Amino acid sequence: MHYAIDSRATPEEATVHYIIETKGSTFTARAFAAGLLSAFAHSPTIAIRDFEGEVFLNPDAVEQSSLRIVIHPAALTVTDDISEKDREEIDRRMHDEVLESNSFPDIVYESSRGTASATGDGQYWLALNGELTLHGVKRNQPVSARVSVNGTTLRATGELSLRQSDYDIRPVSAVGGTVKLKDEIKLSFDISARKQ
Numbered sequence: 001m002h003y004a005i006d007s008r009a010t011p012e013e014a015t016v017h018y019i020i021e022t023k024g025s026t027f028t029a030r031a032f033a034a035g036l037l038s039a040f041a042h043s044p045t046i047a048i049r050d051f052e053g054e055v056f057l058n059p060d061a062v063e064q065s066s067l068r069i070v071i072h073p074a075a076l077t078v079t080d081d082i083s084e085k086d087r088e089e090i091d092r093r094m095h096d097e098v099l100e101s102n103s104f105p106d107i108v109y110e111s112s113r114g115t116a117s118a119t120g121d122g123q124y125w126l127a128l129n130g131e132l133t134l135h136g137v138k139r140n141q142p143v144s145a146r147v148s149v150n151g152t153t154l155r156a157t158g159e160l161s162l163r164q165s166d167y168d169i170r171p172v173s174a175v176g177g178t179v180k181l182k183d184e185i186k187l188s189f190d191i192s193a194r195k196q
Contacts, residue, residue: 019195024192032186063116072105074105106133109131114130123148125144137168153191156191
C-alpha cells in the first residue's frame with residue numbers, strides 16, 4: 001500500500017502507528033546442544049507467546065521509523081514433542097537458572113535508527129540498530145527484517161542470533177557437563193501489527 005503524504009506534512013504527521021498483535025504472530029528461540037553427548041541431547045525450540053509492542057513507520061523515510069517490543073519471559077515454554085516431565089524440567093531451569101524470570105520480568109528491544117530500502121510497493125528491507133535489554137544487561141543488537149505493509153496490516157519477518165554470555169547468562173549443562181547448550185541462541189519472528 002502506498003500512503004499519500006501531504007508535502008507540507010511534518011515527519012510526525014507522516015508516521016503511521018502500529019500495535020503488535022500476538023495473535024497471528026509467531027516468535028521462537030532455538031538453543032543448540034553441545035558437548036560430548038550432544039548427538040543424543042535435545043536442542044529445544046522455545047515459543048515466545050507473551051509480548052507486546054509498537055511500530056512507528058514513516059513510509060517516506062523508513063530509516064526514521066522506530067520499534068519497541070517487550071517480551072514477558074515468564075510465559076516462554078518449550079514446544080518440542082517431549083515428555084511432560086522433560087518439558088517441566090526444561091521450563092523450570094530456563095526460568096529459574098537461565099533467564100531468572102522473577103528477577104528480570106521483561107526483555108525489551110528498542111530501535112529508532114537503521115537503514116532501509118524499498119523492494120516493491122509496500123515492501124521494505126530494514127536493518128535496525130537497536131538496544132536489547134535481557135537479564136538486566138543492555139547491549140546493541142542489530143536486527144534485519146523484511147517488512148510488508150498491506151492495508152492496515154504491517155508484517156515483519158526475520159531471524160537474529162545472540163550470545164547468552166553477552167547478557168551474563170550462563171548456558172545450562174547436564175549429565176556432569178557432558179551435555180550443555182551452546183552460547184548462541186537463534187530467534188525467528190513473523191510478527192503482525194495493526195494500524196491505529
